[in-house]
Amino acid sequence: MAKSEQDRIIDEWVTKRNKRIGEIRIPQLGEYPPDIHNLYGSILNEWVTTDLIRHYADSVGDRNPLWRNQEYARGTRWGGIVAPPTFTNSILQGGPMNFELEQFRKFNTWTYHPVGNRRELLQMIRPGDRMRAIQRYLGLEEVATTLQKPTRHFVETVRRTLINQREETVAVIDTYNNFILNHPAEDTYGLKRKKYRLTDKEQKAIYRGYDEEERRGADTLFWEDVSIGEEIKLHPIGPLAAFDSAAWCTAESGHAVAFEVEWERIKLNFDFAWLDPEVNAWTCAGVCHLCDDKGHATKFTGGPAVGFPSQLDGLIGRMICNWMGDDGLVKMLNTRTLALPIVGELLYTKGRVVDKSSKDGEYLVDLEVHCDNQDGLGLMSGSATIKLPSRTDFGV
Template identity: 30%
Template structure:
């Protein structure tokens, strides 16, 4: 079933009610239009790969140097696995006009590497809606979409993702409904020693590259080298937007944005001026971030998840293959914060000649608060069974 446009002018704006919940639920099972959330990248060309990697600060030569890839077993330049976020952002949050959507996680499965020159279709289906409740809002929702990344022309599914978004009250509605969960807070003041340690960690980042990591050489309990991102700046955010989506998720820029808001009731209303603008400003502007309940200007869920993947791909090297990732965003990461991803090997298995490495991951900020968690399955080459063969079977982790 494909989406049929239906405007309802009788529904309350910015409120979660029985009617607005039911109106959104009408779209369950529907393949949605993706004019905003999909299509920033349709062809994974050199520029798309480099821009995405630069937006992560990931210097892996597999996705920075077109010539390097030719010397690897892949024979071509590859892209970071989560570049698929730029093909479709995995945000499926239909209807509920004026209700904030916050990205809370993705369950990923990859069956093949993403290669230079790949061209994709990415149909997205609204598959689940859960009504929640809690201390800070009497009702809120989690909406889940299923996105399939189909490589042209053969239609092979290189990856699939279940993207999850929370739908929560904004601003005055949130404060009226309960206490504000994330209150505005002042920027963290780093010591010179803290800043020096962050800088050293960033300088010392080193992808494994051609130094092959074999499954037999990995031990349960092994700790991965952490990946540090921060202190987060508006420049970092702009670099991410350049590789991920531009302003498309918010209706575009200039006249495109105004025209979008005349067609859709998807906007934030300034408490001071009454002007309508994108709630996406909360990622760059402190006041809007406070209005939507995040405590200040904050990062983007797929961005933070991709930082965790940066840690994994640095660790696994050119011969490794990221097969699954289940990641959850737990709390806001504000501009000025520093996020450090950690990983530990928790299991090893062999299935049909594939060597599976299980990894538990978490991300902490400079205050010691956990702001994201994840589990991953990495496939590594074997000294006995040879390299990882792709495409990977669909049911590998369920055996």
């Protein structure tokens, strides 16, 4: 079958894009002046402070004293406050992307959004660290789609290497971006759904979980005591509120500029902004995270405001740390967004031990992890590898 003109245009774009594989870029500090070739890819917080770590922990509801109480943290193996494993979201923006506007305008329709990260964490991040990054483009790949024809779906991979002031590699982060091209305008990605109203029983379970949160803390979990098949979970979280998303924006390296500085970005890329018909003014399309029926919300969900997938990332990291305790170390966390959470949904974060191994003196545990809503709809899935102490090393 002969390809359509739109398919030909898309194929040419993919070929052109993949000629950039291996290209190196140094992410700029801050969002102003905006860089159209690395939009949503800046370093927003160069310096790590106790305040920033605390703000990040607050934004995922994490009361763990290891992130916020210096006296407590001083008594752990780390000797002081350290950052949670998903804290890299407070340093780097989550969706580095080169907007080739002259090319995008040839597509019938297009949408872009970050869809996941694979983090390899090489050491703890601590207050006083100063971060920079090196970014490498790894290419664009077409993937199967369940969306309405003639949609074509691509995933782009960008690798960022975080380096501290001692020139030590702290983390290697592969970020995955979704490109949805040639998508029928009347369809909503097949994820149209309505807000959920809690039952009294669900409401009580949530607040009971908040008040009785289980956290291992200083009670060491040894590698020998972990069983394959063992299940872990975080108490139910939610319902997700617009204020929760706003709290996330205060700590995550998201898009956080206003007025004239926001206008500098909008006028570079009207295709990715949103003309609000109610007030007849341009605004960031990211308003979909705070308000119903604004920005991209109608496309993503049919109306309800959508949460930030990277906040789910933080809940998964929080669950793992609560389970493994202060002596554990997250070496790798790999997550993918399956569906955007919407305001009003409950968030159920769970995991399971799938393997154990020991290699080169390290005692490792592999986990499957996921976050679902109250109806069992998968919002995020992934895997993690953690390092635990061994009874052999401790002589117990």
